[in-house]
Amino acid sequence: MAPAQLDQLDQIIQRGRPLKRGEHLFRAADDFNSVYAVRSGALKTYVLSDEGEEQVTGFYLPGEILGMDGISTARHLSNAKSLETATVCEIPFHRLEDLSQKIPSLQHHFFGLMSKEIRADRELHMLLSKKSADDRVASLLLSLAARQQRRGLSNKRFRLPMSRYDIANYLGLAVETVSRIFTRFQQQKMLWVDGREVEILDRPALCGTGSHDSVQDA
Amino acid sequence: MAPAQLDQLDQIIQRGRPLKRGEHLFRAADDFNSVYAVRSGALKTYVLSDEGEEQVTGFYLPGEILGMDGISTARHLSNAKSLETATVCEIPFHRLEDLSQKIPSLQHHFFGLMSKEIRADRELHMLLSKKSADDRVASLLLSLAARQQRRGLSNKRFRLPMSRYDIANYLGLAVETVSRIFTRFQQQKMLWVDGREVEILDRPALCGTGSHDSVQDA
DNA sequence: CGTGCCTTTGATAACTCTCAAGAGAGGTGG
DNA sequence: CCACCTCTCTTGAGAGTTATCAAAGGCACG
Numbered sequence: 001m002a003p004a005q006l007d008q009l010d011q012i013i014q015r016g017r018p019l020k021r022g023e024h025l026f027r028a029a030d031d032f033n034s035v036y037a038v039r040s041g042a043l044k045t046y047v048l049s050d051e052g053e054e055q056v057t058g059f060y061l062p063g064e065i066l067g068m069d070g071i072s073t074a075r076h077l078s079n080a081k082s083l084e085t086a087t088v089c090e091i092p093f094h095r096l097e098d099l100s101q102k103i104p105s106l107q108h109h110f111f112g113l114m115s116k117e118i119r120a121d122r123e124l125h126m127l128l129s130k131k132s133a134d135d136r137v138a139s140l141l142l143s144l145a146a147r148q149q150r151r152g153l154s155n156k157r158f159r160l161p162m163s164r165y166d167i168a169n170y171l172g173l174a175v176e177t178v179s180r181i182f183t184r185f186q187q188q189k190m191l192w193v194d195g196r197e198v199e200i201l202d203r204p205a206l207c208g209t210g211s212h213d214s215v216q217d218a
Numbered sequence: 219m220a221p222a223q224l225d226q227l228d229q230i231i232q233r234g235r236p237l238k239r240g241e242h243l244f245r246a247a248d249d250f251n252s253v254y255a256v257r258s259g260a261l262k263t264y265v266l267s268d269e270g271e272e273q274v275t276g277f278y279l280p281g282e283i284l285g286m287d288g289i290s291t292a293r294h295l296s297n298a299k300s301l302e303t304a305t306v307c308e309i310p311f312h313r314l315e316d317l318s319q320k321i322p323s324l325q326h327h328f329f330g331l332m333s334k335e336i337r338a339d340r341e342l343h344m345l346l347s348k349k350s351a352d353d354r355v356a357s358l359l360l361s362l363a364a365r366q367q368r369r370g371l372s373n374k375r376f377r378l379p380m381s382r383y384d385i386a387n388y389l390g391l392a393v394e395t396v397s398r399i400f401t402r403f404q405q406q407k408m409l410w411v412d413g414r415e416v417e418i419l420d421r422p423a424l425c426g427t428g429s430h431d432s433v434q435d436a
Numbered sequence: 437c438g439t440g441c442c443t444t445t446g447a448t449a450a451c452t453c454t455c456a457a458g459a460g461a462g463g464t465g466g
Numbered sequence: 467c468c469a470c471c472t473c474t475c476t477t478g479a480g481a482g483t484t485a486t487c488a489a490a491g492g493c494a495c496g
Contacts, residue, residue: 047344055344069340071333078340097326104319111315114332115289121339122287122296126265126273128346129390131453133484164443172347174485179444195443195493349485351452382475392453397476413461413475 005103012099013037014090025066025080025088032070034090038062041086042161045078046169056170059083059162061147065091068117083161128172136171137181138206141191145200157199223321230313231255236305243284243298243306250288252308256280259304260379263296264387274388277301277380279365283309286335301379346390354389355399356424359409363418375417 016036019025025036025043038060045058045066057078060066070076071093100107127139149155160167168178185191190206192199200206234254237243243254243261256278263276263284275296278284288294289311318325345357367373378385382400386393403409408424410417418424 047340049344055347057340057343068333069336072330072337073333077337097322097329100325101319101322104315107318107325108315110329111332112290114329114336115286115291118287118332118335118339119290119295121336121343122265122275125275125339125342125346126267128343129273129387131390131483163441165441169347172349175442176444176486177484180484183444349451381473383473393475394454394477395452398452401476 005106008099008103009106012092012095014092015039016088016090019043019082019086019088021082021084023082025082026076027079028075028077030076032067032074032076032093034092035065035067035071035096036080037065037089037091039087039089042083043080043086043088044083044162044166044170045080047078054169056166059144059166059170061144061151061161063151064147065113065117068114083166133171133173133177134181134184136173137167137178137185140167140171141198141200142203142206155200156203157197160196160198223324226317226321227324230310230317232308232310233257234306234308236303237261237300239300239302241300243300244294245297246293246295248294250285250292250294250311252310253283253285253289253314254298255283255307255309257305257307260301261298261304261306262301262380262384262388263298265296272387274384277362277384277388279362279369279379281369282365283331283335286332301384351389351391351395352399352402354391355385355396355403358385358389359416359418360421360424373418374421375415378414378416 019041028047040062042062043060043066044056045060046054046056048054058066060080066080067076069078096106096110100110123143127136130136130139144158144160145155148158162170164175164178164182167173168175171178182191182193185206186193188202188205190200190202192201234243237259246265258280260280261278261284262274263278264272264274266272276284278298284298285294287296314324314328318328341361345354348354348357362376362378363373366376380388382393382396385391386396389396400409400411403424404411406420406423408418408420410419
C-alpha cells in the first residue's frame with residue numbers, strides 16, 4: 001500500500017481511551033458502527049443466552065480485530081469486555097468501506113481479514129468437536145502461544161489474560177475440569193503454571209495430547 | 219442494485235455441471251480461485267486431521283455460499299463434497315473483487331455475507347459449548363428448519379441431506395448417540411422421523427431441550 | 437484486615453463413548 | 467431377477483470422562 005493510502009487509512013482510525021478491566025467496549029444491543037483493533041491488553045467477547053447465562057465467544061489480543069460479526073446486521077450481537085487494562089483503535093466501518101472502494105489492496109486486505117476470522121472459527125469448531133477436554137485446553141494454550149509469537153513475544157512463556165472460568169466457558173468445560181487439567185499437565189512436565197503465568201515445557205506432548213493416553217497418571 | 223450492475227455480476231458467474239453424490243467440488247490442497255453458490259442439492263465441507271480423521275465443518279444448502287475460508291490463504295483449506303446430486307455456481311473471486319471495486323453495494327453485500335458466515339460460526343460455537351447432546355441435535359434440526367424456511371419451503375417437514383454419521387461428526391458426538399436422540403425425540407412426540415425424513419412436531423419443546431429434564435424418559 | 441472472587445481438590449453422579457450385534461437400504465454383478 | 471455386499475441406522479450393555487456438589491486456601495481490592 002502506498003504511503004499516501006496508508007495516510008488515508010490512518011486518518012479514519014480513532015485512538016480510543018484506555019479501557020479498565022471489566023469495562024465494555026460495546027454491548028450486544030448497540031448499533032454497529034465500527035470494528036476495533038486491539039493495541040494493548042486483551043478483551044473477550046460473549047453473548048448472553050435467553051436464560052442469562054454467559055457464553056464466551058472469543059479472546060482478542062493486541063493486533064487482532066473484533067466486532068466484525070456485526071457487519072451483516074447493523075447491530076453488534078456480542079458483548080466485548082476488557083480482561084485487563086486495554087487500548088483499542090476504533091475503525092468506523094462505513095468509512096472503511098468507502099476507502100476500500102478507492103484502494104483495491106485495502107479491500108483485498110479486509111476480505112482476507114474476515115476470511116481469517118472464518119478460518120479461526122473453523123479451527124475452534126474442530127477443537128470443540130474433539131471429545132477430549134485435554135485436547136481443548138492444550139489447543140487453546142498452543143493458540144495463545146502462537147498469537148504471542150506473532151507479536152514478537154515468547155511462544156513459550158506468557159501470561160493468561162483470562163480467568164479459568166472464561167477458559168472453561170469458552171471451551172465448553174467446567175471450571176474444575178480446566179483446573180484439574182492444568183494441574184495434570186504440570187505433573188506431566190508438559191507445562192509450568194503459576195496462577196496465570198504459564199510456560200510450555202513440552203510442546204510436542206501438548207500437540208499430541210489425547211492421541212496416546214499412555215502417560216495419563218504418571 | 220441497478221439492472222446493469224446485476225448484469226455485470228451475472229456475467230462473471232459460471233454455471234457448473236451437476237455434481238453427483240459423493241463428488242468433490244474442491245479439495246483442501248486446491249488453489250483458491252472461486253467461491254461457490256449452491257443452486258440445488260446439498261454439500262458438506264470437511265477437513266482431515268493429521269491422523270486422517272474426517273471432521274465435518276459445515277453443511278451448505280441452496281442459496282448458501284461456500285469456499286470463503288480460502289480467501290485469506292489463496293488455498294482452500296477444507297474439502298467440499300456433495301451429499302446428493304447438486305448444482306453450484308462458480309464465482310471467480312478475483313473478478314468479484316474487481317467488480318466490488320466498481321459497485322459499492324456489491325462490496326457491502328459481500329462484506330455482509332462474510333460477516334454472516336462469522337455469525338453462523340459463532341452460533342455453532344455456542345451450540346457446541348452447550349454440554350447436552352440433546353441441545354446440539356435439537357439446534358441443528360432447528361437451524362436446518364430455519365434454512366428451509368428461508369427458501370420458501372416448510373419449516374416443519376423436510377429431508378435431511380446428510381447421514382447420521384455426518385451429523386454426529388459435525389456435532390462432536392458418536393453416531394449411536396445421535397441415533398438414540400432421534401429415537402427419544404420421537405418417543406417424546408417432539409419429532410417425527412422416518413429415515414432421513416423429519417417433521418418437527420413440537421418446536422417449543424425442541425427449543426427448550428435441556429432447560430428442563432423432567433420428561434427425560436417419559 | 438475483611439470481603440469477595442478465583443483457584444484447587446475430593447467424592448459422587450450423570451452423561452456419552454466404545455464395543456458388539458443385527459436389521460434395513462441401495463448398488464453391483466452374476 | 468436375485469444374491470450378495472456394503473453402508474447406514476438402530477439398539478443394548480458396560481466403561482470412561484466430565485459435570486456437579488462441597489469445601490477450603492490464596493489473592494486482590496477496598
